[in-house]
Amino acid sequence: MKKTIMILSAALTMTTLYTEQAQAVDGLTANVGVSNNYVWRGISQTSDQAAISGGVDYAASxxxxxxxxxxxxxxxxxxxxxxxxxxxxxxxxGELAFDVGYLFYGYPGGDSLDFSEIYASxxxxxxxxxxxxxADSDWDxxxxxxxxxxxxxxFEVADGLELGFHYGVSNFDGGGDYSDYGISLSKDNFTLAITDVDENTVESNFLVAVSYSVEFDL
Known part of the structure; x- marks a missing residue:
C-alpha cells in the first residue's frame, strides 16, 4: 500500500496510498521508512517522536x-x-480512478484498541x-x-517536485468531530509536510513532519 512513514495517513499522502499499489503490475514489493513523527489524521501517534515503519504488498494486474x-x-x-x-x-x-477496500488497524498489547474501516476513493x-x-471495533x-x-x-510544480494540499473531516457518533488540513512538498523519496487540526474541537496540533521512504521489489 506504500503507506509512507510520514503517514499523514489520509493527510497529504492519502492521494496515492491505495491507488498507487492497485495500479501496479503483478508483483510483490516491500517498503521501509523513517520520519521525525507519525501523524494520522492530524494527530501524532508517536507523541511527536520519531517513527520507523515497514510493509509488504502484493498487487495483481x-x-x-x-x-x-x-x-x-x-x-x-x-x-x-x-x-x-x-x-x-x-x-x-475513463479519466476516473476508483479504489475500494478494507483496512484493519491492530495494536498488539493494547487494551481493546483494534478497529477496522471500509474505504472508497x-x-x-x-x-x-x-x-x-x-466497520468494527474492540470498543463500544x-x-x-x-x-x-x-x-x-x-501538483507537479517543478521537475520531480510535487506540491500537495489536504483537508479532512473526522465525524464521531458520540461527538468530538474535528477537521485536519495540511500542505506538503515531495521529491524523490523525501517529503516535508505541515499539518494542523481545527482548534474549535481539538487542541491545536501544528506539526512539521520530514520523512524518507523507499520501496523495492521482492
Whole structure:
C-alpha cells in the first residue's frame, strides 16, 4: 500500500496510498521508512517522536491488492506498535480512478484498541476524494459510528517536485468531530509536510513532519 512513514495517513499522502499499489503490475514489493513523527489524521501517534515503519504488498494486474504495514506508536500506555492489514480493488473508468477496500488497524498489547474501516476513493487528474467508515471495533462502537471524509490535491510544480494540499473531516457518533488540513512538498523519496487540526474541537496540533521512504521489489 506504500503507506509512507510520514503517514499523514489520509493527510497529504492519502492521494496515492491505495491507488498507487492497485495500479501496479503483478508483483510483490516491500517498503521501509523513517520520519521525525507519525501523524494520522492530524494527530501524532508517536507523541511527536520519531517513527520507523515497514510493509509488504502484493498487487495483481487485475486490480486486486493485499498488504500489511507496521510502525512504532507511543500513546503513553503499553501500546508500542501498530500493525495494519488491508485488501482492496482498484480500477479505472475513463479519466476516473476508483479504489475500494478494507483496512484493519491492530495494536498488539493494547487494551481493546483494534478497529477496522471500509474505504472508497475516486481520483481525477490532480484531485482525489475519499471516504472511510468504521466497520468494527474492540470498543463500544458499531458499523458507521465514525467516518472520515477527505480531499487531496497534488501538483507537479517543478521537475520531480510535487506540491500537495489536504483537508479532512473526522465525524464521531458520540461527538468530538474535528477537521485536519495540511500542505506538503515531495521529491524523490523525501517529503516535508505541515499539518494542523481545527482548534474549535481539538487542541491545536501544528506539526512539521520530514520523512524518507523507499520501496523495492521482492
Amino acid at each position: 487485475n486490480g486486486f491488492y493485499v498488504g500489511t504495514w507496521a510502525s512504532n506508536v507511543d500513546w503513553g500506555d503499553d501500546t508500542s506498535a501498530e500493525v495494519d492489514l488491508y485488501a482492496g480493488y482498484s480500477f479505472e473508468a 475516486v481520483g481525477w487528474e490532480f484531485l482525489t476524494v475519499g471516504y472511510h467508515t468504521l 462502537s458499531d458499523f458507521g459510528d465514525s467516518d472520515y471524509l477527505y480531499a487531496d490535491l497534488a
